[in-house]
Amino acid sequence: MPADRIPLASPWTGDDELDEVAGVLKSGHLSQGPKVAEFEALVAEATGSRHAVAASSCTTAMHLALVALGIGPGDEVLVPDFTFPATANVVVQQGAVPVLVDVEPATYNLDPVDLARRVTARTRAVMPVHLFGLSADLDPCLEVAREHGLAVIEDAACALGATYKGRPCGTFGDVGCFSFHPRKVITTGEGGMVVTDDPALAERLRLFLSHGGVRAGGRFTFEEAGFNYRLSDVHAALGVAQMRRLPEILARRRALAARMTELLAEVPGVNPPVEPPWAVHAFQAYVATLDEGIDRDGVVAALRAEGIESTIGTYALSAQPFFARAYGYSEGRLPCSAATARQSLALPMFPQMSEDQVDRVADAVLAAVTR
Ligand SMILES: *Cc1c(COP(=O)(O)O)cnc(C)c1O
Numbered sequence: 193m194p195a196d197r198i199p200l201a202s203p204w205t206g207d208d209e210l211d212e213v214a215g216v217l218k219s220g221h222l223s224q225g226p227k228v229a230e231f232e233a234l235v236a237e238a239t240g241s242r243h244a245v246a247a248s249s250c251t252t253a254m255h256l257a258l259v260a261l262g263i264g265p266g267d268e269v270l271v272p273d274f275t276f277p278a279t280a281n282v283v284v285q286q287g288a289v290p291v292l293v294d295v296e297p298a299t300y301n302l303d304p305v306d307l308a309r310r311v312t313a314r315t316r317a318v319m320p321v322h323l324f325g326l327s328a329d330l331d332p333c334l335e336v337a338r339e340h341g342l343a344v345i346e347d348a349a350c351a352l353g354a355t356y357k358g359r360p361c362g363t364f365g366d367v368g369c370f371s372f373h374p375r376k377v378i379t380t381g382e383g384g385m386v387v388t389d390d391p392a393l394a395e396r397l398r399l400f401l402s403h404g405g406v407r408a409g410g411r412f413t414f415e416e417a418g419f420n421y422r423l424s425d426v427h428a429a430l431g432v433a434q435m436r437r438l439p440e441i442l443a444r445r446r447a448l449a450a451r452m453t454e455l456l457a458e459v460p461g462v463n464p465p466v467e468p469p470w471a472v473h474a475f476q477a478y479v480a481t482l483d484e485g486i487d488r489d490g491v492v493a494a495l496r497a498e499g500i501e502s503t504i505g506t507y508a509l510s511a512q513p514f515f516a517r518a519y520g521y522s523e524g525r526l527p528c529s530a531a532t533a534r535q536s537l538a539l540p541m542f543p544q545m546s547e548d549q550v551d552r553v554a555d556a557v558l559a560a561v562t563r
Pocket residue numbers: 249250251252275276278279321323347349350370371372373383384
């Protein structure tokens with residue numbers, strides 16, 4: 193790998209992570225234990241949540257949330273079409289139907305008008321996604337949820353540290369779910385977390401997290417057919433160290449994104465990500481949209497030739513074979529999502545990126561689109 197290659201993302205770890213993991217290995221307690229509890233407390237504090245339950249990924253966290261909320265066969269769950277498939281896959285795994293909703297092109301998030309339109313008598317829940325670290329416009333979505341008595345499960349996979357009207361993403365719904373995959377704001381290798389203010393729900397989440405067992409007098413009785421979705425203390429040790437870096441990680445991401453946006457604002461046909469007045473963006477990813485007529489995949493290839501890694505924003509689920517086959521979706525049913533899937537471009541963004549690297553990326557984008 194040439195030294196001057198710029199990756200899309202790169203986890204930021206150091207001696208603190210090494211020391212924390214070494215401490216767990218020396219302790220001999222590797223499965224879920226005191227480090228998981230410490231990590232949960234740090235995430236609860238950072239988000240201002242009463243309860244935080246660690247899970248093995250955001251996908252398992254969201255599945256757990258659906259189970260604990262009693263979502264199952266016959267239920268419909270509203271999910272944005274433009275998201276990572278995990279958001280809808282967990283609904284399918286519960287035997288419920290994901291109803292795909294179009295997105296707002298500027299924010300990449302749920303379009304509240306289309307959301308209201310897709311509510312039926314079977315709708316039980318809505319899953320707002322805060323894509324790339326930008327909060328969905330939650331107030332109108334929460335209004336739809338209130339009006340129809342829907343549960344709200346926030347997919348905050350990308351949004352640790354992001355806020356909506358001054359309050360942390362993940363704390364508006366019944367539950368909020370975070371990811372600690374290496375491409376997210378902080379990482380534990382693999383990992384996730386559910387936060388909630390509801391003590392009864394937290395208890396149900398913990399029950400299903402670990403086989404459905406309740407411990408009394410040194411033995412378990414199994415009240416439910418649960419899962420093993422636990423995070424290990426080895427992973428949680430990374431999380432504890434990463435949480436200490438969170439303020440610096442967020443500050444770096446925001447400063448680098450501001451610089452990138454200033455440079456890209458001058459490039460014809462390139463629309464940098466927006467930050468509406470009600471949001472603080474966490475910039476888990478830096479995703480711009482190219483005007484129609486610019487060949488996004490051609491830009492990705494041109495950047496690659498310059499040693500710069502870039503990729504698509506994310507997927508339009510309705511265009512994926514499973515969702516087309518299972519629910520009869522076809523191209524054009526969700527036009528804004530389809531256009532965004534075609535024209536969005538994720539550029540390198542990670543806290544240890546240098547200002548010079550930002551400048552190189554912006555120069556290469558300019559060269560690629562004005563070729
Ligand atoms: C990454 C991501 C997920 C999945 O998170 P995992 O921890 O990898 O399971 C879900 N939803 C969105 C929006 C994501 O970006």
